[in-house]
Amino acid sequence: MNTGLSLIFMLAPALVVILVLFAGGLALGFSQSLGYMPIIGAYGFNLDAYLQLIKSPGFVPSLLLTIFISVLATLLAVVLAVATALTLRKRFVGKKIVSFLYQFPLTVPHLVVAVGVLLLVSQSGLMARAAFQVGLISDPAQFPILVFDDLGIGVILVYVWKEVPFIGLIALAVLQSMGNDYEEQARTLGANSWQTFRHVLLPLIIPGILPGSIIIFAYVFSSFEVPFLLGKSYPAMLSVLSYRLYTDVDLDARPQAMAMSILIAVFVLILVLFYRRLSQRILRRSG
Amino acid sequence: MTRKSIIILVLAALVASGLWAGGKQEQSLPFEQRYQSMSWEQIVDEAGGQKLYWYMWGGSDLINKFVNGYVAERLKNEYDITLEMVPVTDAATFINKVLGEKQARRDSGGSVDMMWINGENFRTTRDADLLFGPYADKLPHMQYIDSTDSSISNDFGFPVEGYESPYGSAQVVMVYDSARVPEPPRKIEDLLDWIRANPGKFTYPAIPDFTGSVFVRHLFYHVAGGYEQLLGSFDQELFDRIAPKLWQLLNELEPYLWREGNTYPETHTLLQDLFANGEVYFDVTYNPSEAASLVSQGRYPESARTFVFDSGTIGNTHYVAISYNSSSKAAAMVLANLLLDPATQYEKSRPEVWGDLTVLSVGSLPRQWREKFGAVPRPPSVLSPDELSSHKIPELQAAWLDAIEKGWTENVLQK
Numbered sequence: 001m002n003t004g005l006s007l008i009f010m011l012a013p014a015l016v017v018i019l020v021l022f023a024g025g026l027a028l029g030f031s032q033s034l035g036y037m038p039i040i041g042a043y044g045f046n047l048d049a050y051l052q053l054i055k056s057p058g059f060v061p062s063l064l065l066t067i068f069i070s071v072l073a074t075l076l077a078v079v080l081a082v083a084t085a086l087t088l089r090k091r092f093v094g095k096k097i098v099s100f101l102y103q104f105p106l107t108v109p110h111l112v113v114a115v116g117v118l119l120l121v122s123q124s125g126l127m128a129r130a131a132f133q134v135g136l137i138s139d140p141a142q143f144p145i146l147v148f149d150d151l152g153i154g155v156i157l158v159y160v161w162k163e164v165p166f167i168g169l170i171a172l173a174v175l176q177s178m179g180n181d182y183e184e185q186a187r188t189l190g191a192n193s194w195q196t197f198r199h200v201l202l203p204l205i206i207p208g209i210l211p212g213s214i215i216i217f218a219y220v221f222s223s224f225e226v227p228f229l230l231g232k233s234y235p236a237m238l239s240v241l242s243y244r245l246y247t248d249v250d251l252d253a254r255p256q257a258m259a260m261s262i263l264i265a266v267f268v269l270i271l272v273l274f275y276r277r278l279s280q281r282i283l284r285r286s287g
Numbered sequence: 288m289t290r291k292s293i294i295i296l297v298l299a300a301l302v303a304s305g306l307w308a309g310g311k312q313e314q315s316l317p318f319e320q321r322y323q324s325m326s327w328e329q330i331v332d333e334a335g336g337q338k339l340y341w342y343m344w345g346g347s348d349l350i351n352k353f354v355n356g357y358v359a360e361r362l363k364n365e366y367d368i369t370l371e372m373v374p375v376t377d378a379a380t381f382i383n384k385v386l387g388e389k390q391a392r393r394d395s396g397g398s399v400d401m402m403w404i405n406g407e408n409f410r411t412t413r414d415a416d417l418l419f420g421p422y423a424d425k426l427p428h429m430q431y432i433d434s435t436d437s438s439i440s441n442d443f444g445f446p447v448e449g450y451e452s453p454y455g456s457a458q459v460v461m462v463y464d465s466a467r468v469p470e471p472p473r474k475i476e477d478l479l480d481w482i483r484a485n486p487g488k489f490t491y492p493a494i495p496d497f498t499g500s501v502f503v504r505h506l507f508y509h510v511a512g513g514y515e516q517l518l519g520s521f522d523q524e525l526f527d528r529i530a531p532k533l534w535q536l537l538n539e540l541e542p543y544l545w546r547e548g549n550t551y552p553e554t555h556t557l558l559q560d561l562f563a564n565g566e567v568y569f570d571v572t573y574n575p576s577e578a579a580s581l582v583s584q585g586r587y588p589e590s591a592r593t594f595v596f597d598s599g600t601i602g603n604t605h606y607v608a609i610s611y612n613s614s615s616k617a618a619a620m621v622l623a624n625l626l627l628d629p630a631t632q633y634e635k636s637r638p639e640v641w642g643d644l645t646v647l648s649v650g651s652l653p654r655q656w657r658e659k660f661g662a663v664p665r666p667p668s669v670l671s672p673d674e675l676s677s678h679k680i681p682e683l684q685a686a687w688l689d690a691i692e693k694g695w696t697e698n699v700l701q702k
Contacts, residue, residue, distance in 0.1 A: 039390050039415060058701050124564030140566045141487050148550040191602075232550040233493040234700045244495070247379035249407040250689055251415065 026265075033258035040251045047254035053263070061235035067271070069152045069227075069237065070220040073159035077214050080160065082205060086197070088168070089175045102164050113158045114229040121146040121154065147230045152237075154230035163216045167209050172238035174208040175201070210279055217275065218268045238264050289665075290441060294331045298508045317395065318616045328426055335367040337618035341607075342381035343403035345374020346556050349580050357634055361625060368618045373399075376554065377495070378408040385610050387572050395614030401511060406443040407685035409451060412608065419609040419616055421449025426620065428483045428627035439604050444520075444684030451606035454626040455635065455643040458675050459501055460600035462570035462578045462668075466590040473597050475509045479536075482543050488568045490545035490552060490561065493629050493700065494501065494692045500553040501601055502571045503695055504683065507533050509598070514680055521686035526528035530691070534698035541699070551700070563587055573603075575675055576642025579666040581641055592668050599680035629656040636663055644675070 035044030053059055064277045088099060105113070120126050128143035137143055147154035182204065227237040236244075238260060245257035322330060338360070345351055351374060359370040375381055381399050388397050404412065412418050423429055432439060432453060439453050440446065461478075463471045472478040482489045492499030508514045510532040516525065541548025545567050552558045555572070563586050572578070581587040607626065611621040625631055626687040629652055632645045649660045665671065682688075 005468065057697070071369050124561070124566045140564065145546070148546065150549070228553065233553065234550070247495070247686075248557060249379060249411050249495075265495075282359065 005176045012131050016180050026262075029258045029261055033255055033262050035255045037251075037254060040254075042252075042255070049259040050263070053256050053259050057194045058235060058241065062241050063240050063267075065152065066221060066239075069155055069159075070217055073156045073163070073220050074213055074217045076156065076160045077216060078164040078167055079208060080164045081209070082171050084164065085171035085175055086201070086204075088172060091156075092108050102168065106165050106169075108162070110158065110162060110223070111225050111229075113162055114226045117154055117158050118147055118230060121157075148232050150232065152227070153229060155227050155237075158226050158230065159216070166216065167212045170212045171205050174205050176202055201211045206279065210276075214272055214275060218272060221268050221271070222264050238267075319611075320420070320621075322425065322616070327425065327509060330425070330620055331366060334615075334617035334621040337368045337615040339400050339615045339618045339622060340371045340373055340398060341401040341403070341622070342373045342375055342384075342399050344376070344378065345372075346376065346554065347574075347577070347641075348584075349577075349641050350643075353635060357640070358631065358688070361631070362618075362622060363542070364626075366621050368615075368621060369487070370622070378382055378402070380402055382408060382412055382417070382647045385412070385612070386415055388612055389415065389417060394612050396614045397610050399610045400613040400615045401445065401622060402608050402610065403605065404451060404608045405603060406682070407449075407688055408633065409442050409606065409608065410445045410685045413445070413450060416456075417611055417613050418450045419613060419619075420451075422609060422616075422620055422623070423447070423449040423452040424626060426452055426624040428624050428629075431627065431629065431647040431651050433651070435646070438602070438681060439646065442604065442606060443682045443688070444518075450641060451608035451628065452623045453604050453606050453646040455632075456602060456604045457573040458575055458644065458679055459505070459571065459573055459600035460575045460578075460593040460675075461600075462572060462587075462591055462593050463691070464562075464565075464568060464588055464590055465592045466588060467565075467568050470595050471592070473594055475505065475596055477600060478596075479540065482540060485568070486543045487545055487547070489543070490558065490567055491571055492555050492558050493528070493551035493553055494695045496552075496554055498558070498571055498573060499551070500688065500692055501573065503533070503537070503691060504601060504688070505596065507691055510536060513598075514683070517683055517687065518681065520684060521690065523690075526687070526690050530694050530698075533691075534694065534702075537695070537699045537702055541599065559586075574642060575644065576638040576666075576669045578668045579638040580642055582666070595670065595675065595678040597678075599678045601682055602675075602679040603682045629653075633659055633663070636660070638664070638666055638669055642669070644672075654655070 033049050035042050035046055035048055086101065088095070090101065092098075118125065122128070123140040123143045123145065125143075128137065128140055131137045131143060132140075146157070182200050183196055186200045191199070222239055224237075224239040224243055227240050228243065231237055231240060242257055242260035243265065245253050245260055248254075248257070291623050320332070325333075341354070343350075343354070345602070351372065352678065354372045359372070362368040362370045373381075381402050385397060385399050385402075388394075388399075402412075429452065431655050438456075442451065461471065465471075468481075472481045491502040494503065495502045507529065508517070511517060511529045529632075544551075545561065550563060557582070561567045563581070570578070575593065578587055578591045578593050582589060582591050607619075607623050609616055609623070613619055627647065629647060633656065635643045636645050645660065649657055652660070653687055
């Protein structure tokens with residue numbers, strides 16, 4: 001048997017799962033988004049659902065909010081992750097405990113974090129109660145609005161808390177694998193600590209954290225549970241909108257729900273390509 | 288991988304698929320083609336040993352406990368049926384599941400056996416032909432149901448025709464904290480005034496939450512000047528005349544709502560939290576004794592009370608239905624019947640268990656049960672059955688609901 005054939009056989013189980021479940025699901029969703037749903041007697045093949053969706057008043061605000069939240073959450077997570085990784089690679093007392101605490105968020109599901117944030121920082125949450133006890137506020141409404149808010153602060157908070165160690169561990173691994181040589185070399189040549197970071201360390205870390213940040217970005221853009229629990233009713237993130245359409249009792253809304261999901265996939269793809277190009281440009285300039 | 292191992296794999300796959308096909312042929316006639324001619328004893332007999340997945344709204348700890356405790360135990364002990372309750376936030380979740388299975392032609396062995404359903408969801412499942420039936424007439428305990436009561440034989444104006452069986456009724460009450468609001472506004476007009484006078488202390492769940500939806504329907508009745516003209520099938524012209532008044536009212540009210548109407552609680556559970564935490568002073572609920580249960584759990588203050596509007600509050604019936612592709616239809620019928628058992632209905636109506644209003648016509652029950660139902664203890668936050676029934680007003684047909692819910696999203700939420 002030639003190696004090509006056996007390679008195909010070895011890859012087959014994984015490929016079948018990907019093709020049937022992913023591509024199959026995508027194709028099914030796509031055909032429904034075009035209005036092809038025999039079960040409710042719809043046999044159309046048109047772009048009506050897309051047009052209705054884009055023209056609906058809630059669409060543009062939702063899109064802007066989704067982009068805002070995913071960009072900001074990714075940026076904050078990356079910046080904080082690099083900063084903490086730079087600190088954590090040094091030796092200090094209690095490093096083991098700090099490292100453990102640092103990695104802890106990785107094990108907690110997003111859903112649990114979202115509920116925790118709700119209990120902690122809502123206007124009648126634990127922090128508001130503490131503020132009430134010490135006399136800072138006299139009514140729940142006086143506590144700052146951190147969940148169900150215009151800018152999605154609560155949502156961003158959850159993602160940053162969850163994703164900092166994700167990126168941080170990647171950055172840490174890169175930093176540790178390259179040792180101190182480059183840094184010492186730069187220092188010897190007279191670079192100050194900012195220059196060392198900017199022109200030596202950062203360019204070395206970026207290729208490592210770039211894929212990680214793309215994963216986070218795509219995840220935040222399309223995931224549902226956190227904005228559903230902590231987001232405002234309107235505008236809501238695209239994923240929440242998609243869920244609402246999908247669970248609409250009126251089955252005629254189904255093509256729109258599918259169109260929304262396809263659009264989310266397309267947006268993520270476009271933004272990821274754009275993001276990659278942008279970061280490659282940064283990489284080249286800083287290299 | 289060698290050629291030999293590939294051949295073995297292919298052979299194994301062939302044998303397995305052959306076995307599977309052979310197994311299928313041995314099955315006898317499916318239950319749905321036999322049940323009409325079976326006696327109840329035969330159905331109970333067939334149900335023994337079956338496993339039953341009951342999909343239902345899981346937003347209440349009390350209801351979950353009642354189902355997983357009392358109901359599951361009786362099913363196991365008396366009928367040898369294993370009940371798996373599957374909690375969901377919204378009926379649309381399991382309807383989508385069955386719908387997906389139907390699209391994939393999985394016409395037997397479906398993952399949903401039984402569903403807690405009513406209103407527009409029932410209509411949707413009937414339209415897509417997702418339900419097994421008619422089965423309700425086969426249930427012995429249906430004898431205690433008043434067959435002439437159109438609020439039971441019609442679900443939100445849609446004829447039931449035996450494709451679902453009732454198991455409880457609900458009526459909206461407003462919950463308030465008598466320590467904060469000594470005299471609750473019993474007229475809708477007065478409630479609106481109270482909201483304007485106390486900014487930030489009132490809200491309702493965002494539609495499509497069913498509690499939020501029913502609260503908005505009360506205001507719809509209010510601006511329409513009564514519900515009488517709205518009964519019957521959907522009337523676009525009438526709707527277009529009334530709805531703008533409702534949107535105007537709700538938009539004018541928004542600045543006085545919790546968080547200035549900038550956002551709404553996504554679920555009724557969240558509204559309960561807001562009320563329990565004192566962020567808002569009113570709660571709306573479909574369950575007249577829910578407040579009492581929450582008081583006994585310590586979540587609501589002892590001073591929580593309920594009231595109904597002088598102009599009445601909306602009441603409806605909830606049902607269970609069996610999916611067309613369930614492989615445990617016999618067991619599902621046994622459960623549907625068990626839910627109508629006077630003992631189950633009595634247990635369910637006790638405020639500390641669930642406090643669900645019974646759907647049985649108590650007058651038709653044997654005397655011992657009549658007396659028991661008459662003596663259900665009533666905590667101070669629960670209104671008397673007379674006060675509830677004298678203020679009960681009907682639901683609209685589902686098409687009205689659709690129009691109101693869509694209109695609210697477009698004209699209130701997104702404005």
